[in-house]
Amino acid sequence: MKSSRHFPRLAVTLTALAAQACCFQAAAQNNQQLERVEVTGTNIKRISRETESPVDVITAKDIQASGARTALEVLKMVPSIGNDGYNDTATQNGFSRGVSTVSLRNQTATSTLVLINGRRMAPSAYANPNNGTTTLYDLNSIPVSAIERIEVLKDGASAVYGSDAIAGVVNFITRKDYQGLQVKLLAGANDAREYERQTVSATLGFGDFARQGYNVFIGLDYTHKGRSMVGDSTDEDIHAADYRAINLRRNPYGSFLYNNQPWFIRENGTTGSRSFPQTAAVPATNTVNTANCADSEKIVGETARYNITTNHLLGRTFCNYNLDQFAEMQSPGDDLNLLTRGTLKLGESMEGFAEFMYSRSERQYLGAPRTISGLTVANNFNGTGLAASFQPILEIGHPDNPFTNARAAVQLRFPTAPGGFDLTNTGARALVGVRGTAGADIDWESAVLWNKSDRDEYYYGFLRLPVLRQMLGPAFGGTNRSLASISADPDLSRPLLNSGSAEVLQWDAKASTTIGKLAGGDVALAAGIEIRRESIDIKADPENLAGNVLGLANTAVKGDRVVKSAFVEVVAPVLKGLELNLAGRVDKYPTLKTNFVPKIGVKWQAADTLAFRGSYSEGFRAPSVSQVSPGGAQFFLNGLVDPVRCNTEATPPVPKPGGETADCNKSVAGVGGGNPTLKPENSYNTSMGLLFSPTAGVDLVLGYWKIRKNNEVALTDGQSVIDHPEAYPAGSLVRDTNPNLLLNGQAGTGPLLTVSTPWVNQGTTMTSGIDFEARVAATVMDGVRWSNSLTGQYTLKYERIEHPGYARNNLVGTRGGLADWSTSAPDVPRLKMRFTSSLESGSHTLTGAANYVSGLSFIRRMDGTNLPEAGITPLYYSGTSCQYGGALNDQNLFSRAVLGVAPTATNGRDLYINRYPGCNMAKWVTFDVGYTYSGFKNLTLSLNIQNFTDEKAPYDPIGATGSQLGHNPGLHNPYGRYFTASASYKFW
Numbered sequence: 001m002k003s004s005r006h007f008p009r010l011a012v013t014l015t016a017l018a019a020q021a022c023c024f025q026a027a028a029q030n031n032q033q034l035e036r037v038e039v040t041g042t043n044i045k046r047i048s049r050e051t052e053s054p055v056d057v058i059t060a061k062d063i064q065a066s067g068a069r070t071a072l073e074v075l076k077m078v079p080s081i082g083n084d085g086y087n088d089t090a091t092q093n094g095f096s097r098g099v100s101t102v103s104l105r106n107q108t109a110t111s112t113l114v115l116i117n118g119r120r121m122a123p124s125a126y127a128n129p130n131n132g133t134t135t136l137y138d139l140n141s142i143p144v145s146a147i148e149r150i151e152v153l154k155d156g157a158s159a160v161y162g163s164d165a166i167a168g169v170v171n172f173i174t175r176k177d178y179q180g181l182q183v184k185l186l187a188g189a190n191d192a193r194e195y196e197r198q199t200v201s202a203t204l205g206f207g208d209f210a211r212q213g214y215n216v217f218i219g220l221d222y223t224h225k226g227r228s229m230v231g232d233s234t235d236e237d238i239h240a241a242d243y244r245a246i247n248l249r250r251n252p253y254g255s256f257l258y259n260n261q262p263w264f265i266r267e268n269g270t271t272g273s274r275s276f277p278q279t280a281a282v283p284a285t286n287t288v289n290t291a292n293c294a295d296s297e298k299i300v301g302e303t304a305r306y307n308i309t310t311n312h313l314l315g316r317t318f319c320n321y322n323l324d325q326f327a328e329m330q331s332p333g334d335d336l337n338l339l340t341r342g343t344l345k346l347g348e349s350m351e352g353f354a355e356f357m358y359s360r361s362e363r364q365y366l367g368a369p370r371t372i373s374g375l376t377v378a379n380n381f382n383g384t385g386l387a388a389s390f391q392p393i394l395e396i397g398h399p400d401n402p403f404t405n406a407r408a409a410v411q412l413r414f415p416t417a418p419g420g421f422d423l424t425n426t427g428a429r430a431l432v433g434v435r436g437t438a439g440a441d442i443d444w445e446s447a448v449l450w451n452k453s454d455r456d457e458y459y460y461g462f463l464r465l466p467v468l469r470q471m472l473g474p475a476f477g478g479t480n481r482s483l484a485s486i487s488a489d490p491d492l493s494r495p496l497l498n499s500g501s502a503e504v505l506q507w508d509a510k511a512s513t514t515i516g517k518l519a520g521g522d523v524a525l526a527a528g529i530e531i532r533r534e535s536i537d538i539k540a541d542p543e544n545l546a547g548n549v550l551g552l553a554n555t556a557v558k559g560d561r562v563v564k565s566a567f568v569e570v571v572a573p574v575l576k577g578l579e580l581n582l583a584g585r586v587d588k589y590p591t592l593k594t595n596f597v598p599k600i601g602v603k604w605q606a607a608d609t610l611a612f613r614g615s616y617s618e619g620f621r622a623p624s625v626s627q628v629s630p631g632g633a634q635f636f637l638n639g640l641v642d643p644v645r646c647n648t649e650a651t652p653p654v655p656k657p658g659g660e661t662a663d664c665n666k667s668v669a670g671v672g673g674g675n676p677t678l679k680p681e682n683s684y685n686t687s688m689g690l691l692f693s694p695t696a697g698v699d700l701v702l703g704y705w706k707i708r709k710n711n712e713v714a715l716t717d718g719q720s721v722i723d724h725p726e727a728y729p730a731g732s733l734v735r736d737t738n739p740n741l742l743l744n745g746q747a748g749t750g751p752l753l754t755v756s757t758p759w760v761n762q763g764t765t766m767t768s769g770i771d772f773e774a775r776v777a778a779t780v781m782d783g784v785r786w787s788n789s790l791t792g793q794y795t796l797k798y799e800r801i802e803h804p805g806y807a808r809n810n811l812v813g814t815r816g817g818l819a820d821w822s823t824s825a826p827d828v829p830r831l832k833m834r835f836t837s838s839l840e841s842g843s844h845t846l847t848g849a850a851n852y853v854s855g856l857s858f859i860r861r862m863d864g865t866n867l868p869e870a871g872i873t874p875l876y877y878s879g880t881s882c883q884y885g886g887a888l889n890d891q892n893l894f895s896r897a898v899l900g901v902a903p904t905a906t907n908g909r910d911l912y913i914n915r916y917p918g919c920n921m922a923k924w925v926t927f928d929v930g931y932t933y934s935g936f937k938n939l940t941l942s943l944n945i946q947n948f949t950d951e952k953a954p955y956d957p958i959g960a961t962g963s964q965l966g967h968n969p970g971l972h973n974p975y976g977r978y979f980t981a982s983a984s985y986k987f988w
Contacts, residue, residue: 038118040151040171041160042581043526044512044571045443052581052601052615053155053687054703054771056080056791060148060175065838065847065930067944067980069188069197069223071139071147072100075170079793079833080154080771082106083970084826088140090328090365095128095555095633097457098333098363098423100139104154105707106767106798106828107167110135111621111683113157115171116142116429117355119508120161122451124425125500127538127557127626127633134624134713135164138453141359141427143337145184145201146219148175154705154771156685158619159583159599162530162565166619166683166709174339174355178205178217181987188980191950192234195330195975196226213345223335227364230327233966237976239955243966246884246912246957253299253306256289257371258319259415260487262400264288264408265312265375267393272740274391275660276375276409278312287312288402293319321413326366329965329974333363350436353447357429367419370461370493372468372550374409376662377736379669379753380465380547381554381634383540386669386734386754387547390465395473398480410471412483417493419461427453446509452501459496463550464543467492496549500538502625507531520573527568535560536625553636557674559629563622564588577605581615589622591676609695614688623678623713627759632672637718640666642752645743658743660751669754672715679761683709689771699775706768714824716757717803732756763802765825769795772833785840792833792852800825807864807874814857818883822864827970829854843935849928853971855954856921858883882919884912884957912957922954924972940984950977 038045041053056078068074072088075081082103086096101109114121114137124138150172157165186199200222207215233240256263266286268275279286291298299306299320301313308314338358345351372378372392380387394401394408401408433447467489472478486492510528517523540554567585574580581601588594599617606612626632645663646653653664689703721728736750743749772794777787799808800816800823809820816825831854838847860883863875913919930944953967953974967974 040115040118040169041153041155041157042571042583043160043510043528043567043569044524052579052603052613053153053157054689054701054705056152056154058150058152063144063147064932064942065836065845065944066849067188067928067930067942067946067978069144069186069199069980070100071142071144071150071172072102074144074147074150075102075139075152077834078152079791080104080152080168082108082826083829083968084108086136087969088363089965089969090331095635096124096126096136097365097421098140098361098425099124099126099136101136102139102170104152104167104170105705105769106795106826107707107709107765108826109137110164110624111166111681111709113137113161113163113165113169114139115161115169116357117173117431118171119431119447119449119506120164120451120504122427122429122453122504123502123536123624124453125455125502125536125538127500127536127555134627135621138361138425138427140335140361140425141337141357141453142172143201143219143221143339143357143359145203145221146174146217146337146339147172149173155615155687156599156617156619156683156707158597158683159585159617160567160569162563162585162587163620163622163680166621166681166685167707174341175203175205175217175219176341176343177209177215178203179208179215180205182984183987184982184984186980186982188978190237190975191977191979192232192237194228194232195978196228197223198225199223209343209345214343216342217340219337219339221335221337225330225333227328227332228330229324230329230965231324233329233974234976236950236952238953238966238974240966242912242915242955246915253308253320254323255321255368255413256301256310256313256318257411257413258293258297258321259369259413260484261290261292261319261413262483263411264394264400264402265411266403267407267409271396271407274377274393274741278310278375287316288408289316289318291317291319321368323368326368326419328366331363331365333361335362336360346434347436349438350434352432352434354433355429355431357427359425359427361423361425363421363423365421365423367421367461369413369415369419370417370463370550371411371413372463373411375411377751377753378551379636380550381544381552381669382547383545383554383556385671388465389736389753390468390550392468392471394471395475395480398471398473400483410483412487414463414487414492416487417461417463421460422458424456425453426455427451442511442513444509444511447507449504449506449508451506452503455498455500457498459498459541459552461493462496462552463493464491465548465550468550494543496541496543496552498538498540498544498555500536500555502536503534505533518572518574520576520578523573524571525569528566530563530565530567532563532565533560534563534625536629538626538631553634553669555631555633557626557629557631557633559625559631559674561590561625561628579603579605587620587622589680591628591678592622592680595620595622595680609693611691612689613691615685617685619683619685621681621683621713623675623680623759627674627713628676628678629674632674632758634672635670636667637670637755637757638667640668640719640722640752640755642666642722644749645751656743663751666752668718668752670715670718671754671756673756673758675759678713678759679711681709681711681713681761683707697777699773701771701773703771704768705771706766708764708766710764711761712763712765713759714762714802716760718755718757721755721757722752728756762804763800764804765801766797766799766808767795768797769793783841785838787838787840788836790833790835792831794831795828798825798828802864807862809862809864813854814859814861815883818858819861820864821860821862827856827968829856829971843933845930845932845934847928847930847932851924851926851928853924855923858919858921858957882913884916884919916955921956921968924951924954926951938986940986942980942982942984944980946978946980947976952976 086101088100103109104112121137124136153169157169182203184201189196202220205217209215265276301308340356343353374392378390429451431449435445470481508530512526514522515525538557565587569583572580583599597618601615603613642663645659687705692700734754774790780786802823813830836849860877860881926947928946932942934940953972956968
């Protein structure tokens with residue numbers, strides 16, 4: 001019911017636009033006759049862009065007016081673009097570092113197909129094991145200066161384009177038949193001179209195709225972005241005070257592991273028990289540390305000031321290591337994008353065309369020096385699975401062991417192994433084709449496309465096990481080598497190179513013609529074929545494959561396949577004003593049976609000013625090459641409960657006798673893998689809407705859409721494997737066989753080491769909503785053009801069933817995976833919209849925009865798990881339990897003391913729930929302004945101010961992906977008021 005408050009605002013805006021339309025009727029211009037044009041979502045040229053499916057068009061002029069600097073920023077102006085893609089942030093998931101992706105309708109990036117000039121991009125060279133992220137089209141490779149327009153098809157399009165087009169298509173259409181030389185300089189930064197970006201671009205075109213028979217276009221973009229640190233963000237841009245107090249970032253306390261300052265914890269009980277109790281610091285007989293640092297870097301462990309709760313730190317003086325020096329909000333990098341496109345007339349009815357694109361994206365990420373801890377076993381990987389584990393425990397008699405009668409677990413940071421990552425993504429794309437006409441009305445086209453992306457990623461600071469193991473005793477392959485000599489060993493760490501390549505080689509041919517006549521006009525037919533080879537080759541560093549690196553998972557995949565496709569499409573004007581569009585596509589994948597998907601659309605022109613349209617389509621997403629090929633990604637699974645070693649019937653669960661606390665909150669190695677028996681995801685899409693144009697220059701569009709996606713490909717849930725090992729192949733669970741760690745000596749009760757989680761088909765997502773659009777444009781006085789537009793998406797339903805049989809719950813307006821704990825659903829805001837208004841008068845253009853994103857609830861509502869055979873039924877909470885603050889009236893959970901202030905009767909607790917009693921993330925309303933002046937000869941100057949009123953990003957405790965940046969990078973940004981200035985000069 002709360003979301004209904006948005007409707008009055010929407011109604012007021014639409015009413016204002018309608019009133020404005022009435023005033024513009026007298027000044028409206030006559031409709032211009034439209035030519036046949038290519039429209040995304042159909043292979044038949046149309047005399048109108050308004051097809052049976054909704055298409056948003058963003059022009060180069062729109063991009064200039066918005067001040068957007070990247071392709072992703074351009075697309076975020078479209079309300080139907082979801083927030084569950086990747087945003088190239090400093091804390092982005094390590095399996096897809098440096099990538100920017102796009103998703104439609106909250107259906108993940110793998111369900112949105114990205115095209116360049118109507119043909120698909122090659123995915124980036126990643127094998128991300130997270131659900132919905134295995135096929136990543138990187139928008140960083142697209143030069144913004146070369147874009148003529150972007151068409152966003154907000155409807156299922158698998159019947160036209162094949163796999164991945166479940167939620168829709170984004171088609172980047174580059175310039176053609178361009179003449180001249182233009183250079184543009186752009187610089188951007190916020191009002192604190194952070195988040196800097198500088199871009200230089202050049203566009204060159206020569207040759208008049210109509211007169212000279214050829215044209216060549218070249219576009220070049222080079223962008224540099226600077227580094228901005230977490231400490232540079234202020235309360236004007238994000239809720240920095242909340243970020244400090246609740247997230248404990250920008251906190252005086254960073255880490256108790258200082259450079260070369262070891263901690264030693266005594267082993268309790270018999271030698272080999274691996275029990276290291278972390279009791280309070282006083283008395284401190286079981287813990288020894290040094291504090292050889294400047295007094296300004298020393299602190300005394302206490303809960304009130306630093307929220308330190310680890311027992312052996314309390315009351316102890318130690319050196320405090322500053323982690324904020326590595327915490328980035330924006331990582332530095334450079335992007336180079338080149339696009340060339342040429343056309344050549346080969347006769348009166350035939351032309352050749354060619355394209356070449358090259359892109360290079362570089363990123364540098366900071367990282368703290370690596371650490372070791374003997375309190376837990378470190379799992380390690382090699383090329384085939386699990387390598388020998390490592391636990392740094394110093395034997396009795398080791399030169400650094402301070403205990404004469406007990407072993408010691410050591411904790412230590414190595415400053416000689418500074419961390420970080422250097423990433424380079426490169427891409428190349430070449431296309432050669434011919435097109436023409438045959439006879440009176442047959443249009444045909446054929447082309448060969450080659451597209452390849454490469455990734456080189458250097459990892460720094462990871463520790464080598466052959467050196468580390470030397471600190472162990474002879475029984476564990478070591479020599480009791482001193483910690484100081486190990487730290488000084490130049491072989492302790494080496495740069496590691498993880499590389500990958502993904503490639504698409506494709507030939508296609510298509511033709512369209514008219515095949516008859518009906519009452520409404522000519523019947524158009526299009527048909528085509530396509531043969532595509534897809535391949536991927538991801539390699540881990542040889543050191544990692546050999547199992548020589550501490551705690552670093554491998555990703556190694558190699559595979560290829562050939563896909564054969566054919567499609568047909570018919571546009572039949574059965575009556576005057578009534579048009580049907582029928583399409584179907586057949587795709588044959590090597591590991592799948594032949595796949596057929598249909599689409600039917602209808603458009604009825606009820607009157608000159610009113611039209612209705614609708615469509616029904618089926619779609620599919622074939623498993624990616626990485627999901628069906630040998631190899632895969634290794635990773636760590638966190639938060640698992642081991643019922644063999646943990647009493648799950650207790651509240652809260654407690655370790656069984658002989659178990660450890662970690663058994664009730666376990667982190668283990670996960671091993672994924674290709675599954676050649678995977679089936680494709682399939683979908684059912686429905687859309688309907690109306691278009692109303694009461695006068696020239698006035699367009700109102702209203703539409704309803706619904707998507708159901710089944711058989712979603714996901715990694716097997718690790719907890720399910722642990723709870724029901726009998727339902728999975730033998731060897732899916734690997735346990736430690738050390739006799740000292742078994743419960744009562746019983747075989748098969750050792751601590752968990754690895755869980756195998758292959759790709760499987762599971763889950764269903766259903767979502768629906770309403771699109772609305774209003775555009776009004778007219779000449780209000782001599783030489784003054786006023787244009788206005790309102791676009792928005794109102795989501796009615798988002799339901800995710802993680803496993804067959806789970807409960808269905810509408811998660812709109814929530815952080816989905818928190819509202820329903822049984823799902824991995826994303827953040828689903830109910831309403832997103834953008835209003836723009838532009839005045840053009842001669843050489844002056846003034847633009848304003850308002851952006852609205854509704855908030856999210858963080859209240860726990862249900863656990864939709866439904867497994868009757870296990871006695872589990874859906875659990876519905878009271879609706880008063882806040883994920884980040886406990887019960888809404890609870891003053892104890894998730895509490896944080898005010899930093900630097902001792903507790904008192906008046907300020908003792910700084911609680912999330914006190915600051916945010918509604919347990920939600922607020923809506924965000926921002927305003928942009930822009931001004932362009934073109935009165936100088938050949939020179940155009942622009943100034944854009946995004947977030948003109950400097951509205952700070954709403955506070956988010958973890959962010960959409962757990963990034964803990966204090967804001968949600970999928971819905972908001974931390975820039976505050978951001979300035980972008982550009983100058984463009986056209987030489988000829």
